[in-house]
Amino acid sequence: MSHGIIGWLGTGRMGTAIVNRLLDADRPVMVWNRTPAKTGPLAVRGAQVADSIATLAACDVVYVMVSGPADLEEVVLGEGGLLGGDARPGVLVDCSTVSEEVSARIRAAAAALDVAFLAAPVCGNPEVIAEGQGSFIVSGPVKVFEQVRPDLEVVAKTVVHVGEREQARLVKLAHNLYLGMMVQSLVEVVTLAEKAGTSRAAFMEFFNGSALTSPWIRRRGPELVDRDWHLTFTTELLRKDFDLGLAAARELEVPMPTTSAVYQLIQSAIGHGLRDEDFLSLYELQAASAGLAADA
Amino acid sequence: MSHGIIGWLGTGRMGTAIVNRLLDADRPVMVWNRTPAKTGPLAVRGAQVADSIATLAACDVVYVMVSGPADLEEVVLGEGGLLGGDARPGVLVDCSTVSEEVSARIRAAAAALDVAFLAAPVCGNPEVIAEGQGSFIVSGPVKVFEQVRPDLEVVAKTVVHVGEREQARLVKLAHNLYLGMMVQSLVEVVTLAEKAGTSRAAFMEFFNGSALTSPWIRRRGPELVDRDWHLTFTTELLRKDFDLGLAAARELEVPMPTTSAVYQLIQSAIGHGLRDEDFLSLYELQAASAGLAADA
């Protein structure tokens, strides 16, 4: 067993950004990736490269960041997976974005083999992570959380424990629901000011100077001003997050009146042809409904 | 005519905070207040005290900050008011919170006497102003705006020109509508997480580390966590802002689907007994609707 070496499975863009932060802090890291070539840049910076998942599984703590539930189940539970061999990590930390159901299934399988499990989805894109501005939302046994916390804090400025089970998955959905509401709220007041004769640019200059703005709005505001709906996150993808978030709310019997009003507007925006635009284009539906003539 | 001296009418808490910023920057200021005693602290710091509005009216630029439309009309248009004597300022700047209708009436009366008029409501409370973190939203002729801008920038970090007429009034209402939506959106996702087993404290710790939070939420978050609805701004006062904002939206024929959903929730909160609590107590209605047992 390789005491003290951090195992990392999955070195796509996000995984690479996170491992780079660990290497910056001189943490020893062993990586594995299905496409081995992607581990090259990390090897150059000092990461060990495992020749198999079995080798990686010998690390005390192994993090996984893959692209979805099918991949996660395969690399963890599948043949030759992290939990399938003789050597098994003491702690498994999943940083992928998967549902509560999948998360609970992995946790149960790990528990049956005495492997502790943390759900630890990340907020932020690779650039944000690289700047140390990301967040880890973590759920699982608090004792295990405290064990890995120092490593997480090297990576991200916010590291929060939100519960003993799968709560981290829901908190990430809650974050995305708020994002949609924030944008729709902004879009309503922007068009209101605009129809009264205040340009979007002037309004955003004011808004970004107020105590109501957010780092997200400051960053994306110029695109709203320019009606630049280049792809960051499509309206259809936002709808998917609302599908999941509202399904969770239904399961928990929590009414979400505002969320739900925004969800219907997202659906209307899709009906009006904005499916594949960035979801900031919720502006376009609102402007049309307000009878604002399109800019020249 | 007293060239270069800034005239200031109304030295309540907000007016005093603003004049202090001007004095800090060594600007010469002449003040007048209905209750003369309130000008004392400013006089000690070097402000001249006018013996009458007529004296103040001889300044080139006179700012007014009074508590409402009736006072504004009296000190400007009434007998012995700023526009009622022989000496009249070249520019009148109103920083009070009044409706577009009142604003337009004052502007017309000023124009008839060749006095330029700026609407310049302020965002921020006296503490925020004192720290230089306030905002001026200004509307009126851009040339006049440029003339007074250097003084406004001494006071507040954000000084934005939003239109040639009364737009500043609407932009301030838009700000308040967004505030209500922001809080209701937060309250929905907080209760969702809470019912799944994440404490409000943990959720807010996460949220305040994310790119979605705002300075306002960071400041008031602890009260939401503690369910401390001490009075900053009551649910009933928020409803008043929504009354005005939605009336303006109706006038402009701008649909406000999310705003309007939040407005109805504010009304429901009042029906459920939260009229005189701080409007953060929108949490209580949402928690009750989610079937969350009240905390011990």
Added chain:
Amino acid sequence: MSHGIIGWLGTGRMGTAIVNRLLDADRPVMVWNRTPAKTGPLAVRGAQVADSIATLAACDVVYVMVSGPADLEEVVLGEGGLLGGDARPGVLVDCSTVSEEVSARIRAAAAALDVAFLAAPVCGNPEVIAEGQGSFIVSGPVKVFEQVRPDLEVVAKTVVHVGEREQARLVKLAHNLYLGMMVQSLVEVVTLAEKAGTSRAAFMEFFNGSALTSPWIRRRGPELVDRDWHLTFTTELLRKDFDLGLAAARELEVPMPTTSAVYQLIQSAIGHGLRDEDFLSLYELQAASAGLAADA
């Protein structure tokens, strides 16, 4: 004083339809109209024609049906009006559509002269009245209501006393709010079925055979099927009723979550160009939002 003769002021289309019902039942009626020619058909059928409002005012009970508040105030309170001369009726019944404020003002003026007042707006168009299918919504002293009830029951199948003051005005607004919600609700389920492949005609055939349909929907259903938005009542007029109804709800502090969602959709429909179409055209906005290709 002309005991027992019913006075009727205002013989437009609605007034004529109502007086015809009274004449059908052999009730003695005296009429007056600003444009005297319009009383001709009624005179032929046996109605007396008053030469002045003063003459009409001598009847024990005088009904008024004029086109709005200004007319009402003039014929009742103005010079030469019903309450302005020596002879005054014992009971004044107003069947016009006016606000609670106007209604209360008339009531107070009447009370000061010992004239009892009933607010009695009508539901139904002239054809519906002619068939005896209309409704009177009445508010005012119940004793006075009982006095005139036999005459009202000759005219309309439904005659209901809804309160001692101006409640009849609000009940009529409530009727119109429900109408808007009924149509929007229908439009949502129609488009849902349509997108699944059920024609509007088939859906309406089913719906009109169910216990959920209403006489109004049965009557107007064919226009929805044919997308025939010929003018009966425009989207803009419906918005006006919602303006008034929601203002009353606000005054009474009654949240109206569904009503308010529909109101915003009406506003959006106007933004999308449906202002002057019949309000059944709410279908068009919903169909567009659902991405339904327009019919050939």
Added chain:
Amino acid sequence: MSHGIIGWLGTGRMGTAIVNRLLDADRPVMVWNRTPAKTGPLAVRGAQVADSIATLAACDVVYVMVSGPADLEEVVLGEGGLLGGDARPGVLVDCSTVSEEVSARIRAAAAALDVAFLAAPVCGNPEVIAEGQGSFIVSGPVKVFEQVRPDLEVVAKTVVHVGEREQARLVKLAHNLYLGMMVQSLVEVVTLAEKAGTSRAAFMEFFNGSALTSPWIRRRGPELVDRDWHLTFTTELLRKDFDLGLAAARELEVPMPTTSAVYQLIQSAIGHGLRDEDFLSLYELQAASAGLAADA
């Protein structure tokens, strides 16, 4: 093969009511029920009783009305089921309430054996059926529909063909969504009138005389007036219909803004303790939100 005899599987309360209508019209009917005793009253009135599903399967047309999808799949596709033996009906008509998915699965299985399939859910309760006031919503091949239509018309006053596939299932859901919106709309205007001083009884008397009422409201109005929430259909069951209807709308990408606002109110009503009351108790949530003191 028993030409001309109608096969009927499932003689619970609804099945019995329907078969009675067929017997009233002298149609020959052969019935089968899992609990044979329940066929007794029909046998007395002249129905043949099949000793097995295999015997019933020899009828040209067999109707099925069972309590849910599991039962349906068993009696149709299971061992000894309608499609499992040598004799098979030419036409299978399912009158149960099941999802589109189940319906499509049965249709495919039937098609593989050359058995035509109609989805034919029923609207109305046994009393309504007994009076001939029920409805059949039918989807499947129109030619097959025309073949069975004469029998359906003996049973119900409304028999409508709504599509070639599973549309009948969706139309029934659409009916139930409208039902929820109708009640919430009514509840909003009732409380509005009530807070102005019009009793629920007076309002309903007026409403039921207007062109907006429906047979359903006329029937259930007295319970709303009396706040009698005895169980007909619980708030929780209505929520289930909204779950299904809104899931179908999501699948079809049809925004349902009003439906969705009502759905959230249903969820809030459950949070406020109305889960097991009749869903007319949506009144209670609305009355509480309006600050209406509970009646004595």
